[in-house]
Every structure is written in C-alpha cells, then in structure tokens.
Amino acid sequence: MSQHPFTRMGGMATPASSRRRPSPPTRDERKSRTRRALLDAALGRLSGDQSFSSLSLREVARDAGVVPAAFYRHFPSMETLGLTLVEESFATLRTLMRDVRAAEVPTSHLIRRSVDTFIQYVLDHQLHFRFIAKERYGGSSTMRTVIRQEIRLFTSELATDLARVPSLAAVGSADLQLLAGLVVQTIISAAELVLDARPDDGVELGRIADETERQLQMILLGGTRWRSDLARQAVDEVL
DSSP states (O other): OOOOSEEEETTEEEEGGGSOOOOOOOHHHHHHHHHHHHHHHHHHHHTSSOOGGGOOHHHHHHHHTSOHHHHTTTOSSHHHHHHHHHHHHHHHHHHHHHHHHTSOSOHHHHHHHHHHHHHHHHHHTHHHHHHHHHHHHHSOHHHHHHHHHHHHHHHHHHHHHHTTOGGGTTSOHHHHHHHHHHHHHHHHHHHHHHHHSOTTOHHHHHHHHHHHHHHHHHHHHHHHTOOGGGHHHHHHHHO
C-alpha cells in the first residue's frame, strides 16, 4: 500500500509537501561538523597500532571526507590537531570529577562514586584514552609535555579540593600535591586496566573498581596521618 500524501495535524489534513523542512546548516555549523570529523578521523586511525607521529594529514582528511587543503581551515598543523585531542580528553573529565567531588556525601561513598564515574568515562571515551596512553610515553616531546601539563592541572585541582577536607587540614600544601599525585597516578593506572578489559566484562571491570577503591582508601587514610617532619622517624619505628 502506498503512503498517503497527507499527514493529520491538528484535526486537519495537511499536504506533506507543506510541512516545515529543517533549515540547512549554517556556515559555522558546517565548519564545526568538519572540524569534529577531522578529530574523529584521527582518533579512528589511532585506535589500532598506528601512532600519532606516523599519522598523515592526507589520511585524516580522506577519512573525514574532505580534501587535504580543507584541513588547514580548521587546524594549522597535525600537531595542533593532536594537542586539541589531548585538551578535550582531559577538559570534560576534569569538569565531571569536580562535579562528583562537590556532592555532599560521606567520603567513603565519594571515593566509590568517583571510581565508578571515572571508569564509565573511560569506557565512553576509549579512543581518547588509548590515544593518551600511547602518546604519554611514545609520542613527540611536545605531546608528552602537554599531557604532563594536563595531568598536573588535574592533580592541582584535586589538591585544592583535598585542602577543604577537615581531616587533611594539618597537611601542608606541598604534601597535598603529593597526595593528589598519588591519587591521580592510581586512577591513570586504572584507566589502562580498563582499556585492556572487554567493555562487556562486568566481573573484570568490577574487580578493577574494587581494587582502585581500596588503593585510594589506603592513600587517603595514610594522608590523614602524614607529617613530613616526622615521616622518617615514623618509618624507622614502624618498619
């Protein structure tokens, strides 16, 4: 049976041809879509064994469906595209984790919520994290430097939040930075474990979450009792 050319609207038969058609995308919208397509094309290429340094502009442009010359309307170089990928990999994550830490819940619940939120974020952004994992150690010096800067920023924001925890009030700012660094390194290690697990393996992902939670509990509990000036003496007495 052929489709009737009229659609019922408001009790009246309205010709299908008179229905409002979506307006064509604006120039800025087209530009934004092409830019996103270039970023996604690069991530797609990097999902395998290919490194960013071996990625060519022509490959990215072809996968994005644009001519190579169009690439330069969005990025002045491949390096700039790579730096953009690093920045967007961390920007949303920092905002997400800040929101989690702002919740007024017991610290024990906050740790677990943070772990679960982070693991889900890694699962939802696997291509970004695989890219970061590769470039963190094996990329260009510029890429490694920017990744370290992003990790330091993530660490500094966490240290600022830890300073507001009453049980850490006696811990100095330098030690809070060290404490935050241990937390961040722990969750980065968890991200690498998540990337190696199957996304549908709930048992393994649960094990990673449980282990990460216990590690963070140990770090933070130790932080509440930490005193730099007494550390060496305390180690000698305990160990």
